[in-house]
Amino acid sequence: MPDPKSSRYMKSHEWAALDGDEVVVGVSDHAQHEITDVVFVDLPKAGRTISQGEAVAVVESVKAAFDIYAPVSGEVVAVNDAVLQNPGLVNSSPHDDGWFFRVKPGNPGELDALMDSEAYEAFLKSEAPAS
């Protein structure tokens, strides 16, 4: 499954990884730490066409709900039923078993334009509260 090092990232903490000609989407380890106990995940239906930046999924903890934005445009070709049944997978395996959905990308250039893991790490450092 996707290697966090070679995945791409959004500032809203979604990761996107190319797998064959599809893009797998989830949320980063940093995000799951911030959200803490995930108790509910709502995903787009397979077959739905989504646009980059569109709120397409919801992740909820005990205290709050978080929108998940599409990292790329395209058609949703598969969703992770396991994470719907067991939302805790987002916490225990954010980059692997806790993936959300797979997209057939409409515009391959969108993925390349996202942050790579180094840029994302730097972004997280810049976001971290001064201590």
Added chain:
Amino acid sequence: MVSFHGWELPVQFSSIITEHRAVRSAAGLFDVSHMGQVFVEGPGALALLQRVNSNDISRLQDGRGLYSHMLNENGGVVDDVIVSRLAENRYLVVVNAATREGDAAWIRRAAEGFDVAVEDRSEALGMIALQGPLSEKIMEALSTDAVALPRFGAMKLELFGRSAWITRTGYTGEDGFEVICARELATRAWQTLQARGASFGLLPCGLGARDTLRLEAGYLLYGSDIDGEHTPYEAGYGWVVKLKKGEFIGKAALEKQKTEGIRRRLTPLKLLERGVPRSGSEVVFEGEKIGTLASATFSPTLQAGIGVGYLNRPELPAGTPLSVTLHGRAVAAEVVEGPFYKRT
């Protein structure tokens, strides 16, 4: 950290669910120093407390407490409190942070004509709640006498050379204790309990777990579930109203409501599908919006969404199907008997 009525309080130390489970299976420690402590003392103490409380304070023996509502003239709830009789003519009233100053003023105003002193000592006192089935074993580190307290028992003691109070009370639905001591000694009390509790699985707990635990246990959150606009009858807490005890503020309004019946009721409901209901979520019955949720969350014990809301169909029995609107979608739910959790 979040701001809560002027206090900086942690939502969680580890995670809400981890802390919640620790309290249900072992023990948890909460800093509840934001709670207020008002001491009422003097020959007129009982008469004053009877006047400002819906529950019957005269039933208290020394060293016992009870849960009560203070009401306004309309029968609305000024605050929900625990009143303990420390000695004859000496009572401790534990009040909520949000309402503390108002409560003290309310009691003082009602105290005119009574031979009584009302002292709000909240600023000088800290408060720590130890909650969970293993609380007794951990409390021994602070006081072996406290372990003998019955449910809602209260005692005064010397702790680290200063006056302190321990009550067998809490807000989680589990056995537990609340320790009230000089604020500068609260850290020491916390550390003592934490050190003893470590081997029992005690975890420090934040506001998040405090809220999921109390909602499962059917306890009210002042400002969300009750306020000056809602009566104990509407909140499903008629048992704290003792109409036969004599006069008290709000009695006439409650007698009237009891005769006429309530038009809305704080109703517990549970989701039948996946989803997390939130405070403010709409409740729909037979295509009609009949209320919104006052408090709601994901219940770690039931592994389901739960909530309570004032529904303008107070007669709906447990098992009634309805829906809660979440993210624009109707999610199936049903009315249930409260509380959501009862310790066995």
